Amino acid sequence: MASGDLNAERDRIQREIEELERNLGLAAAASTDVSFSESENEDSELEQDEGTDGGAQPPIGMSAAELSAEREKIQREIEELERSLGPAAACMDVSPLGSQEEDSEEDEEADGRFVMDMGGADGEEEEDLGLPEDSETCLQINLVYQEVIEEKLQELEVLLAENREQQNEILSQLSVSQADKTDGTKLPPSNQFLGHFLKPYFKDKTTGLGPPPNPDTREKMAQGIKSFEDLGVRKWKSWEKALLRSSVVSDSLRRLLQPKLSRVEYLTQKMEKANGMEKQILEKQISQTEKEIEDISRMPDEELIGNREQEHDWEKISNIDFEGLCKPEELRKYWQNHLHMEINKKKWSDEELERLKEIAANHNHTNWDKIAEELGTNRRPFMCLQMYQLFINTELKKKYFTKEEDQVLTELVEKMRIGSHIPYTKISYFMEGREAAQLIHRYTHSCDPALKRGPWSSEEDAVSLIPVQFFSLTVWRWS
Secondary structure (H helix, E strand, C coil), rough: CCHHHHHHHHHEEEEEEEEEHHHHHHHHHHHHCCCCCCHHHHHHHHHHHHHHHHHCCCCCCHHHHHHHHHHHHHHHHHHHHHHHHHHHHHHCCCCCCCCCHHHHHHCCCCCCCCHHHHHHHHHHHCCCCCCCCCCCHHHHHHHHHHHHHHHHHHHHHHHHHHHCCCHHHHHHHHHHHHHHHHHCCCCCCCCCCCCHHHCCCCCCCEEEEECCCCCHHHHHHHCCCCCCCHHCCCCCHHHHHHHHHHHHHCCCHHHHHHHHHHHHHHHHHHHHHHHCCHHHHHHHHHHHHHHHHHHHHHCHHHHHHCCCCCCCCHHHHHHHHCCCCHHHHHHHHCCCHHHCCCCCCCCCCHHHHHHHHHHHHHCCCHHHHHHHHHHCCCCCCCHHHHHHHHHHCCCCCCCCCCHHHHHHHHHHHHHHHHECCHHHHHHCCCCCCCCCCHHHHHHHHHHCCCCCCCCHHHHEEEHHHHHHHHHCCCCCCCC
């Protein structure tokens, strides 16, 4: 039964009870008086007419037994209605028949409470908050939330303490730096950066950058001409070669192990929350991954090095392993063009030189990358070019220098030298058929104006005899 029907039925029963109580009062008055006046009869008729309009009720002339029977009938109807309503009857505030002292205001308040109770029940059905009905469960959830909040508060306190320490350190450093500025001494700081004394020599004090490039520098950059620092070739020491090789092996090993270690860490965290069959599967996966890590750690260096074109973290190798002594690009080029195991460093055979001559002629002596690839002996393009120029190229001059060539070489050195540095490679561009090695040998042994010529003096003879007294005649080193 709907809430509206219950309210209507309740109102009907309440009106019947009120009419029955009024009828009981009128019947008692009629038994004491012998006769009724006409006015009283008219009033009773009016009351009877009003009673018939309000609902079903007995006539005024009904005896006391009939009235009590009617009252019991209504009481039974109320009980049946309560049984049919079931638990909803508890929410209905129906006054008993014997309570004749309740007024209409209390009935209205009861009606209001009934409507509010039924409305609240409907609201709870419509709006479900998803909370457990058990109060003990709600209490446990509240305790868990309190523990989480306490942990977060502790973490925040630790972070705040670390932040305060860092602030104090920064303030102390600032105070020390300000004290140094106020000091009257002009001594340079003890931890001066080494790059302060290197190129570019004129730097901005704030940014540390040098001046912008001039028109000559911009023109060289546009044409792809490199500076003297980039063109300079230094001789690698044995310990540098060994360090570069071990650094590449370590970088390859780290690159292979990093995914495996991350997987083990992920599976370990996942296993802490798992149970049963899932936990056994995770343990099996972890053991398998650890076995793969052991296999990778036992791999020989030849397998770890990999392909010659394989990329490595050259920035890390340059800054950490070599401590900034070599640039990343310099390390990469030396590794890929000279030090890698795939590069053939054996002595050239006669058959290899003959094939090089044929392949170079087919490519018009230009595309040396393609020539080295077709040669198929793991030689680098520069090695092929070098061997061709030294042993195959007939147009390259291998004869003695003429007087004209000596004069041109001396003039070019005087014009192009920068201090003690002589760019022999650039000078070779202006001397057709001569390479840099020939120019170095010719200038240092024949064309250098600092060389002494003519017969030896008596003083020089005396000085040259002194070392002979201490060393054997077979140990000679020209200086």
